[in-house]
Amino acid sequence: MKQSEIVQLTKDEIIEKLENESAALEQLKMNHSVSQLENPMEIRAKRKTIARLNTELTKRELNG
Template identity: 55%
Template sequence: MKTSEINEMTVNEIIEKIDTERAELIRLKLNHSISPLENPLKIRDLRKNVARLQTILHQKQLTEK
């Protein structure tokens, strides 16, 4: 997900997306520990997306104050 796409989202949408991405990340980690994933780079991409979402959420919350 690109930063420009995240900037267009509302705070509530970002929070929902973070929850969804975290759940997916946990599921992928568990699956990877049982049997190797075809593309283990998905874990890294999801982790970076969560961090990107949290950063922009924090920025939006600071500008609202």
């Protein structure tokens, strides 16, 4: 998910996406520990998306 897409989301949508992405990341990590993932770069992409969502949420809280 790109930053330009995240900016257009509402605060509630960002929180919901953050919860979904975090759960998906945990599932990917679990699957990766059991067996090899087809594309292990998915873990990095999920982490970056979570960071982008957290950054936007923090930015909105600071700006009021």
